[in-house]
Amino acid sequence: MSLAEPAALPVATSAAPRLHVLKRFMGRFKASLPAYLLLLPSLVFLALFTYGAMGRVLVDALYQRATPKAPVRFVGFENISAVLADPAFAGAVVNNLIYAVGTAVPSIALALLFALALSRTHAVNSALRAALFLPVLIPMVAASALFLFIFLPNVGLLDYYIGRLLPVLPNWLGDPDIALYAIMVITIWKNAGYYMLFFLAGLQAVPEDVMEAAHLDGAGPYMRLRHIILPELKPTFLFVTVIAILNAVTQVDHVFVMTQGGPSNATNLVLFYIYQQSVEHYDIGKASAATLLTLAALMGLTALSFRTMANREGGP
Template sequence: MHGWLLITPAFVMLSAFAFIPSISSLWTSLFSRGTRRNPSEFVGLENYQTLFGDPTFWLVAKNNLFYAGVTIPASIIFALIMALWANSKIPARSFVRTAYFTPTVLPMIAAANLWLFFYTPSFGILNQIGSLFGMDSVNWLGEPETALWAVCMVTIWKEAGFFMIFYLAALQTIPPDLKEAADIEGASRWTYTRRIVLPLLMPTTLFILVNAMINSVKLIDHLFILTKGGPSDSTKLILYYIWENAFAYFDRPSAAAMTVMVLLLLGVMAAIQFTFLDRRAHYR
């Protein structure tokens, strides 16, 4: 009884905001789109079949795969580099840590507006800098070839500082005796980092990897400010497409079907990560 009482608050919160909405989405995805004249009917897996035949869905899935493939490794690598530097004995170390963490405390809407000023054609900071070197003005958010890269840059800039905090906390738990022993053995800084620091950071890396994977399908706030999914759906991501179907087109069953697919995909990927990578991370 004591154990059940301890988990009750977490169970109530998870039920209200995770379990019940997930079951509701699954149930909604099995019905047709209803109107006042034509109420929704049970159609089974028809919404999923329609979804697989939708070319826009596959374009959005491709965009999200590219978005995740760029933002996840880049955010982790930059976070690790920043943490290693912020943890070393450098002048103004507190200022460096604060500077790295500052983008994290900004709301994504504010960050998107800031980068919108950077990306403005002709007058943006990036184009102003490029003009100093004789480069032509680029419409970063208006060209399909550059728009998704521009969105990825905003995410990397926003997420790297957040992940750095976890790496920095993990680095401070590494016993200094290991560094002293490595120095006595004549190990270089690169050897110490590769052989000792990185293996000890694997549990933290696994935790960050799971969070980065979730964020790759969760962060869409900046799309409303920067591109609204354009141009030509080149920056439309899966969660934005779900929102668009549910609240712009009022097609809740299709949105629910996509939601269920995202949940299943995230669950499978998390299970794989914790099953195979967790053993390597904790040396089992």
């Protein structure tokens, strides 16, 4: 509200403000009607396939059957507390945290390294960039099938080559201590090239004149990296980190293909836990409750990161 408006208010009659507001609303609506009409098609699909599904999850999370033949009844927050009390869910959350940190940090570090090494464009670098980007183009399911053979105990590619060096060959996907890390290797291999693209784009935005000035002032490569390049890349870091964490929760194709959450739940991630509850246990209530919890965590995370980003845009 501007400061001029309160002065105008006393002049109006008692019935007018309401009419005024309504008229203004109608006016505004009329003005933006074409925009709404243009948005309508995607709104319909969003409502059908995203908001509708979310609403259904919300409702399903509140109902449960006590026994197989009993009718579904309203249980309120019981499903959510059952999920929170389930050691398998806690295990999946812990696994997912290890997985998120263990894939985000190395893949971002590698991506930055690649981007710094290949920032200048010439034929060799273009070829190398293409090679590093290649894993991104392979669908996760196909990549998992490939790695299934690489990790094959005794006869797989990995054991074939490093088998001569190790006294005892590890069962990469069959040992609960190793399986999660084996899965993480695939994610890092697949995502580093993708994040490299963002860093390459970010590096283009580093002002040339500042770099030249630093060069003239005698700043070495490390000083330039530490004090110019990295601060300039801060928004890119933030963005890539959010993407990496979202990926860690939403991309579990390789778990489906390679381990099914096993051995002994060692590679069970949150999304796979939800799948197990709904499909294997046929427990829609618990699956919906776990979905809600995950959704809440992801939305909180996204909101936080957007706020941080907005602060940066506005602030110094």
